Every structure is written in C-alpha cells, then in structure tokens.
Amino acid sequence: MPEMIEIEYYRRLAERTALGREVAKVTVVDARYLRGRATVRALSSAVVGSRFVTARRHGKLLVLENDDERPALGLRFGMTGDLVVDGQVAIDHLEFGPVVHRPAWVRFRIRFVDGGRLEIHDPRRLGSAELDPDESHMGPDAATVTLAELVTALASRSASGGPPVKARLQDQAHLAGIGNLLSDEILWRAGLAPDRRTASLSPADLRRLHRHLIGTIAELTERGGSHTGDLMAERHPGGRCPRDRTELRRSTVGGRTAWWCPKHQR
DNA sequence: TAGATTGTTACCGT
DNA sequence: CACGGTAACAATCT
Numbered sequence: 001m002p003e004m005i006e007i008e009y010y011r012r013l014a015e016r017t018a019l020g021r022e023v024a025k026v027t028v029v030d031a032r033y034l035r036g037r038a039t040v041r042a043l044s045s046a047v048v049g050s051r052f053v054t055a056r057r058h059g060k061l062l063v064l065e066n067d068d069e070r071p072a073l074g075l076r077f078g079m080t081g082d083l084v085v086d087g088q089v090a091i092d093h094l095e096f097g098p099v100v101h102r103p104a105w106v107r108f109r110i111r112f113v114d115g116g117r118l119e120i121h122d123p124r125r126l127g128s129a130e131l132d133p134d135e136s137h138m139g140p141d142a143a144t145v146t147l148a149e150l151v152t153a154l155a156s157r158s159a160s161g162g163p164p165v166k167a168r169l170q171d172q173a174h175l176a177g178i179g180n181l182l183s184d185e186i187l188w189r190a191g192l193a194p195d196r197r198t199a200s201l202s203p204a205d206l207r208r209l210h211r212h213l214i215g216t217i218a219e220l221t222e223r224g225g226s227h228t229g230d231l232m233a234e235r236h237p238g239g240r241c242p243r244d245r246t247e248l249r250r251s252t253v254g255g256r257t258a259w260w261c262p263k264h265q266r
Numbered sequence: 267t268a269g270a271t272t273g274t275t276a277c278c279g280t
Numbered sequence: 281c282a283c284g285g286t287a288a289c290a291a292t293c294t
Contacts, residue, residue, distance in 0.1 A: 003272045060273080079273050080291080105291095124290045126273060158283065167284075172274085179272045226272055255285065257270080 002077050003226040004142060004177030005217065007060050010075075010083040014055040014064060017085040018110075018118050023047045027109040028129065033120075035076075035128035046071045046131055047110065058135055059142070059176025074133030075108075078126025086116045142177035143217050147210045150175070154198040154206070161197030165209075167254025168198050177217075180256045185229035186216045188241075193265045194258040195251070235259040 002010070026043045028034055034043070047066065052073075054065040062083075064073040075083075082089055108120040108129050120127060140149045153174040156162030168174055169183045178186070187194050190212040192205060201209070220228050230242050239248045241261035249262045 006272070076273085078290090079271070081273095123292065124271095124273095126290070128274090156283085160284090163284065170273090181272050255287090256273090 002060070002079075002081065003179035003182050004057070004060055005182070005221050005226045007057055007062055007077065007177075008143075008221060009225075010062055010077070011055050011057040013083055013085055013088070014052075014062065014118070017088065018052055018064070018112075019055060020051050020053070021116065022051050022113040023049065023110055024113045025111040027111070029107055029109070030125060033107045033122075033125060033128055035130040038130045042131060043073070043129065047073055057141070059138055059172055060179070061133060061135070061138070061176075063133065071132040074130045075120065076128045076130075077120065078122055078124055078128070080124045081107075081120050081122035081127035084119045084121055086118075137173055139171075139173055139175040142175050142213060143221075145175060145210075145213070147207065150210045150213070151206055154201065156198050158199075162199040163197070164195045164253045165192060165198050165201065166194035166256075166258055169213075170254055170256070178213075179226065180258075181226045181229065181232065181235075182216065182220070184235065184259055185220070185226075185231050186213050188229075188231045188260060188265060189216055191264050191266065193262075194253045194260050196266075231259065 026040065026047060028040050028043065047070065050066045050068060050070055052064040053067040056063045056065060060076065062075045066072065105121045105123045106119050107122045107125060107127065110118040139153050145153070154165065154168055166183050166187060169178045169186065170180065190209045192209060216229070220226060234240055234242060234248055239259065240246065241248055241263065244261065244263050246261050246263040248259050251258050
C-alpha cells in the first residue's frame with residue numbers, strides 16, 4: 001500500500017477537493033470491499049445528503065468525517081489502492097501499483113450532487129471501506145510520535161528479547177503508519193539491523209531511531225513518497241549500501257522482505 | 267515464466 | 281494466555 005506518506009497525499013487531495021460537497025450516491029462495486037458492519041445501505045444512510053467537513057489521517061487509515069451525528073467514513077487502501085477525485089489522482093505513479101487506471105478497478109465510488117466523484121482504484125482489492133473505524137487498537141501516528149511513545153511502542157513483555165525491531169515498527173497496533181519500505185529506510189539511516197530485538201535497544205539506540213523515524217517521514221513526504229528513500233534504488237540483488245558500498249543483505253523479518261547493510265546496521 | 271510486490275488478518279505454534 | 285510467524289487474499293508487473 002501506499003504507506004502513511006501516500007495516505008497523507010490522499011488526505012490532502014480529499015481535503016482540497018472533497019470537503020463541503022453534498023453527497024448524492026455511494027456505489028460499492030464489490031461487496032467484499034466493505035468491512036465490519038458496513039453495508040451499502042448503511043454507507044448510504046451515513047453519507048448521502050451530507051457533506052464531509054474533515055479529512056483526517058491516522059497511520060494508513062483515512063477518515064472522512066461528517067458535520068453531523070452520522071458515522072465517519074473510514075478508507076483503507078491495501079497495497080494498490082489510489083484515491084481519485086474528479087479524475088484527479090493523488091499520486092501520479094504508485095510503486096508496485098498499476099501503471100494506468102482502469103475503470104474495472106474502481107471498487108468504491110461517491111458521487112456528489114454537483115456531478116463530481118470520489119473513487120478508490122484498487123486492482124488487488126486489499127483495501128476496504130468501513131463506518132466509524134475502530135482506532136482504539138491502533139498505535140500513535142508515526143509522523144508525530146514522541147520519544148516516550150516510541151519507547152512504549154517498542155516495549156515487550158516477552159522473555160525472548162522482544163520482536164525484531166522491523167516487525168514491531170510495522171505493527172499498526174503499536175505504531176501506526178510504517179510499512180515495509182519505510183521501515184527499511186528508517187533502520188538503514190538509524191544503523192540498526194532489522195532483526196535486532198527491541199529489548200536489546202539502548203537508550204541511545206532509541207533516541208537515534210526516533211530522530212531518524214521522524215526525519216525520514218518528513219523528508220520523504222517532501223520528496224514525494226515512500227519510494228524516494230536513499231536505499232530504494234539498491235533494494236535488489238547485488239544492491240550496495242549507499243553509505244559504505246557494502247553489498248546489501250536480504251532477509252525475511254516480520255513476514256516481509258528486508259534489505260539492509262550488514263556492515264553499518266547492527 | 268517464475269517470482270516478487272508500500273497490507274491486513276485468521277490461524278497456528280511456542 | 282500472549283505473542284510472533286505464516287499463509288492467504290488478489291492482481292499485476294518485471
């Protein structure tokens with residue numbers, strides 16, 4: 001998916017283009033795109049006739065809130081979901097996503113009374129729409145997490161030294177927003193091996209990790225996306241560390257592919 | 267063609 | 281039980 005940086009672009013697009021417009025109709029092309037108690041009927045009664053007043057982001061979740069007592073609309077984008085409003089895409093090219101948009105990939109659509117429309121294009125259909133999304137089980141948003149909150153997010157009651165730090169960084173219940181590419185880039189910058197156990201991190205490690213986590217998200221948001229990190233171009237067999245030219249190692253951590261430098265990430 | 271892909275989650279094992 | 285790892289989902293691209 002889009003990671004939190006891309007969802008932030010979606011949020012900005014929604015804020016710029018979708019707020020204040022009266023909703024005329026909701027179309028869910030594939031019922032499997034709905035999650036929780038959401039049905040087309042429930043979605044319709046929640047948003048038809050109202051106007052969104054807020055576009056809010058929590059991790060990779062986009063929440064469009066109404067101006068009345070109606071439930072909020074929660075949108076998730078899976079690995080290939082893209083937000084399109086009035087034909088305007090939030091990001092021109094989604095890495096690992098479709099090269100072009102096809103009508104058949106529209107999984108969710110809101111039509112406005114003025115004739116415009118908000119759509120989610122999602123080939124793989126791993127995204128979803130829901131009403132009043134439960135955010136209670138989500139960790140703090142990674143873009144604004146404090147050092148103290150990060151320390152809490154990485155804490156473990158396990159006797160085995162805790163989970164690999166990469167796995168925990170991507171665990172949305174502890175910290176919301178970080179995905180596979182961002183975690184690789186952050187750990188590379190912080191000089192921490194992805195399989196380091198969280199309990200083994202020193203106070204200095206944690207401070208450095210926090211600094212790079214905040215800095216990386218801010219910098220890549222400026223650059224244009226999660227795929228603009230310094231490590232990305234080398235994230236392939238034979239790729240070399242941009243810092244010391246050591247050949248990168250590839251391993252599976254937390255169920256996902258990690259690329260990292262065995263020399264300076266420890 | 268085979269293999270890999272920015273995510274989430276039910277399930278299984280320790 | 282808590283927690284972590286795994287497979288499945290699904291469609292496309294290289």
